[in-house]
Amino acid sequence: MKKPLIPRRLTRRDFIKLGGSGALATLVTGTYLLRAGGPDRSLAAPMAPSSALSAPPARPKAQMTRLLRLAATDGFFSFPGRRIFSDPDNVYDPNVAPYNDVDPEVREAARREAIFNIPDDHNGLYGFGFVGAAVPDTIAEVINKHKGRVQHPAPIIGVDSGDELYITVTNLGLVGRPDLDDSHTVHWHGFDNPNAVFDGVPEVSIAVPPARDFAYFFRPRREGTYMYHCHFEDSEHVQMGMDGIVFIRPDPDSYPNHAYPDGSTAFDREYTLLFNELDTTPHDNLINVQEFIWSDYDPNYWVINGRTYPDTILTEEDIIGTELEYRQPISSLIQANSGDTVLLRMSSLGYQQQAMQLLGGRLTVIGHDSNFLGPLTYNTHTIYIGPGESRDALFSATYDASLPGGTDSDGRNYNVYWFKNHQPQRLVNGSHENDNLADPNAAIEDIYGTDASLGGQITQIRVYQGSPLDPQTRPNETFGPSS
């Protein structure tokens, strides 16, 4: 049985010495397309118009125009039992040249080259996805940098209510299937759309063919947690990985670090959790130029933020130099200092309903489908969430040495609260729930045995003793190692 993915030891001190903030900055590109407040709020000038756009009209200063770009491409993902490199924990050594070069651009280029230079006989899982791309680049430049270098989930997008958002979607084509000319769209799931053309459903509007782009416009208004996904042949493209979380914050001047414009929704740390399932059969069919009957969907992996346990509890520091870096960069480990209030923004784009249970603690659910519950706020230990729905919940705890937990290599003591799918048949990696389809790897292991056989949709909330964690600068930001 595959051992948990444990990275080469890299202490925080080493990390900072190597200019670690540069490495993390590259993760920022992958994980999060907009910072909360801060320097990005100075971005006001629209990009130089390309031939596809006419110049936008002048904007009053009170509104902030934000320009983002998503490139749609394909590539391979890594899961227990479906690893890409023969040594998945050590794809490159971050301590040697050129991976430790003083120039962050050289460093990042070398690291991405190593991660995406995969061997022909690998066992990774084929998929599609959105990655963040630079707004001023030409289409050719975006193709050069990103084609075949997919990530899942798609980058987290967080915006303030009242901003104006132009999100350019560029279709890079498919490296693994050059015979397919699939278009892509982005559907802003749950938004009150002012028209159909920016809603992203190809049959009732338009779609973006390979080597073209299209700038979606929307003005975020209703605060809350949503999701975005491709709606072109969505039964296929959503399962293949073209999905992510987008959320809208209340006015940051009136309600900084609040989920809704209400004082009861304040938080100290913020995490997005995207629930999904994987049926490896269509992914394998697609790379092997075979069809799949989508009504035969039968998942055998259950994921949070594109990872299954034990990968779910790896921090951003942990995955440097491993095959999860750039590919599945968003952690689902939830860290908090003792006494912190944590906001969990949860969305589901799987095709099954999931019942996610918190052990040892309770959640205060404050939002359903971007609606602040107000007097309907409730307290629970299980989130029952269906496909296409979202939930916002708050969690808070103080460290207690008598409760279960551990100590990591940085000497930080923490309590562990498991957050897991309550259905144990979904806490496995690579098995089938029912045996209608023959699968040589289908033996359901004894998940109540050792840690090594546990998998699926399970992660941890870790409440640390004292306040060893810095404030977050973006959602899902984690600090230090997990072990």
Place this chain on the structure above:
Amino acid sequence: MFHKIPIKKVRLGLLTLVGMLALVILPATVIGRPSVAPAAAPSSVSDICETGDTTTPGTAVFDLETKTGHLQTPDGNTILMWTYNLDGEAFQIPSPVLCVTQGTTITINLTNNLSEPSSIIFPGQTGVTPSGGTAGLFTDEAAASGGTVSYSFFASEPGTYLYESGTNPHKQVEMGLYGALIIRPTMGANFAYNDATTAFDPEREFLILIHDMDSTLHQAVELGNPYDITTKHDHYWTINGRSFPDVLAPNNVPWLPNQPYGALVWIEASPDPDNLPPGALIRYINAGLENHPYHPHGNHMRVIGRDGRQLSLPFENFGTTIGSGQTYDLQFWWVNVEGWFYPGGGGPLIRDQVTYPNILNLVFKDGLTWFSGDPDLGVKADLPVDATSFNECGEFYFPWHSHALNEFQNFDEGFGGLATLVRVDPPGGCNP
């Protein structure tokens, strides 16, 4: 395992192009009447209600019989179905929509033509009294081959309800023995409950009656083969008895003779969000054997009732996981949150407000689209010459569909199955 060779494409399953053009051409041409202005909205619940025999005040009597027939799917399949039908009327799927007013004593007389006993149960009703049948597990039954039974109950609570077979439900509900029962409040037929906040536009009352099917199970019944519900694996889903895109055709199209009800949700945009008139009422019923997560595009839904009872506090959402056998009542308006252009409305054009891209480099899937060519409501524009548009006057379309996307299929053809569209006309409609 599969009884059908899958069609080797994952493209849009739009085999009903003729039907779509019929939608655009509109009833005057199809029916052959003199040209008249098209109806403001098709398929409102009141157009399809059966009110029964109300000769005796305070009562409604329905005479139903079980019948067999076939359902057509958009990918060319036919599926054997069992349904309840009004005595002497042609076979239809789904069973008739029964509409009564609160305070009525309902009597349903069932004649059973199936080769096994059958019955009706009424989830959500209390005090249902059977008579004249033989004892069954959940209720009294009508014997096979012509047996009869009657059910009587007092409709005390307004709401949206399901009626379905209580005999061998693993087979009979799968086969189609389900239907909608709507009890209207005494306050009036344009309210969902006895509460002024539940008012709706009676021409914009829409039924979303969901069902799921494993065609191999229906085939087993048709061929007399063993029937094992534990093997249920669905490949088809219907709303009001039709799969997408057949749901978009009007009621009673001749090319779907056994499936008389459409499921297009057709409304007009509300120009003033601060001054909303009574909006659309949507009645969800999940008559299927599985739960279904139903997701509307366009705007949030406002949930006002559940399982035949008004909620004390309504709430909004953009997705409802409807449990098997559950019902919901929802209000829906479409409001342009940006206040953009309506014809004659004097608002700003989208092209003046945002950067609108050049669409000539973009794709219309399979050359077919419901898009008008222009981003503004009520405006049509040119499309590339190889694109055919079903758009009438610049209205918007948004899909409403299951977000278990394996159900967004007709077997193996995408953009099918458990879905419909909401059509948002400019204020005043396309022919004001």
